[in-house]
Amino acid sequence: MNANPDTILAVAGLTLARGPRHRPEILVDDLSLTIQAGEMLALVGESGSGKSLSAAAVFGLLPAGVRRIAGSIRLQGQELTGRSERALRAIRGRAMGLVFQNPLTALNPSLSVQAQIAEVYRVHRQGSRTAARARASALLAEVGLQDLSGPRDHYPHQLSGGMRQRAMIAMALACDPPLLVADEPTTALDVLVQAQILALLARLQRERGLAILFITHDLRLAARTADRLLVLYAGAIMEEGAVADVFEAPRHPYTKALKAAIPPLPATSQRLFEIPGLPPPPGPPPSGCRFAPRCGHVRPDCRDAVPPLRGAPARFACFHPCQDQ
Ligand SMILES: Nc1ncnc2c1ncn2[C@@H]1O[C@H](COP(=O)(O)OP(=O)(O)OP(=O)(O)O)[C@@H](O)[C@H]1O
Ligand code: SF4
Ligand SMILES: [Mg+2]
Structure with missing residues (x-):
């Protein structure tokens, strides 16, 4: 059982590895995190x-060759590890939405975005075609694509990068999931469109009480957008x-170095700080x-x-956090 009913996602001790069982290469080591309803955590x-x-x-979608060797993943108190692929597929559609960097890899080029969103809804909610189409129109309007919410079909190639990302977000929300995971959702977009998409995510978080896991390599963007930060290294x-x-007063030297490496705004001729070396x-x-x-x-x-x-x-x-030195 979940201790806090507002906890949407609770990951505890998640450890992922590849390579032989007797000599595993650790890819994710003892990761624990929680996200509450209406909260955005940036990884x-x-x-x-x-x-x-x-x-x-x-999402239960680890690539071949990568395995979970420890840890629990609970969604609204329900353990997800150890479930069959069939059970996970049903949960994924209804309870978790995924948005990633390149919407073109997720959108089917030969189907209109309206049809794709309606299809997700129909598969998981078993509604009529008319109800699913109406749902798709409402979602497109909710993500700022009012022009696409009418009866005329629009295909992914007819949309700009920002519009495609909005359509992808609408698709992820088709069944009203409590959790949205956005993996580098704005990395491929120009800064203006990036700001619009992040504002959209923040609005959905607020209005729908969505729990959002926002994944980015950009600490400044994470600090501007999320409520909490989780800094991963190796x-x-x-x-x-x-x-x-974490952002205003980092205790860890790595977080402090990441912050020091953020280019100043407006740009100056000052040399940028670089973290020496590479991750192991x-x-x-x-x-x-x-x-x-x-x-x-x-x-x-x-x-x-x-x-x-x-x-x-x-x-x-x-062992020797920044403000103690
Ligand atoms: N399919 C795979 N098989 C084996 N190793 C993998 C696989 N996918 C990722 N890895 C390894 O797992 C580690 C973590 O990869 P991951 O893709 O999670 O990084 P990331 O933080 O998302 O990076 P990026 O910012 O580049 O997207 C890397 O060392 C990577 O080489
Ligand atoms: S434990 Fe030591 S090496 Fe590691 S981050 Fe802290 S000061 Fe640096
Ligand atoms: Mg990645």
Whole structure:
């Protein structure tokens, strides 16, 4: 049972790996997070940090070769791990909506967007064709595509990138899911359209009480858009908490470095800060802090043990957090 009835998603100790069972390469290590109704959590991290795989695990859509070796995933109190593909498919359609970077890979080019949205609704809600079509029109209007909500069909190739992303969001919402996962939903869009799509997500979060997992590599965007931030590095949580804590006063040197690497606005001729080195490739569980090889604050004891997550309400995994130095 869920302790808090407003908790929509609760992930606990999720660990994902690839490679042989006796020598697994850890891709996501002991990930725990919760998202409440009406809340947006941003999962932030560099490329390869495990953001998309974590989302795929929530949807029960892990790619071949990647497996869950530990952890629980609860949606509205219901455990999702261990379910059959059939059961998961039914839950996915009704209770979780997924929006990702390139809507063209999700939209069928030979079907109108109205027909595609109506189809999702009909498959999961068993309504009549007329009811499904009316539902599609209402959803298109809700996401700002009033021009597409009339009887005339519109195909994905006739829409701009921003319109396609809106259509994708409408499709994800077809069955009124309590959870929306948006994986880099604006990375392919120009900054103006990006701002419009993020404003749309924020409005849907507010008006529908949606729980949103927003995945991005852009810390500034995450801080502007979400209520809480979860910073991932090499598959593990470095820091997590409200934007006011994590972004405004980071305790973890990695979060602080990510923030320092944000280009200033307006642009200046000042040299940008870069985090030296690269994240480690996936491997066996580490014996010390994963960030140690790149950390400007590293001390000898950082390599002796993995720093546990600590602190409240914001949590960080560091032996020598920034404001203590
Ligand atoms: N299908 C796969 N098979 C094996 N390893 C994979 C697979 N997909 C991802 N990985 C590995 O898992 C790790 C996490 O990948 P993931 O796609 O979750 O990263 P990400 O944080 O979403 O990065 P990006 O910002 O580039 O989208 C990476 O090391 C990646 O190489
Ligand atoms: S534990 Fe040590 S190496 Fe790791 S982030 Fe903190 S100060 Fe840096
Ligand atoms: Mg990704």
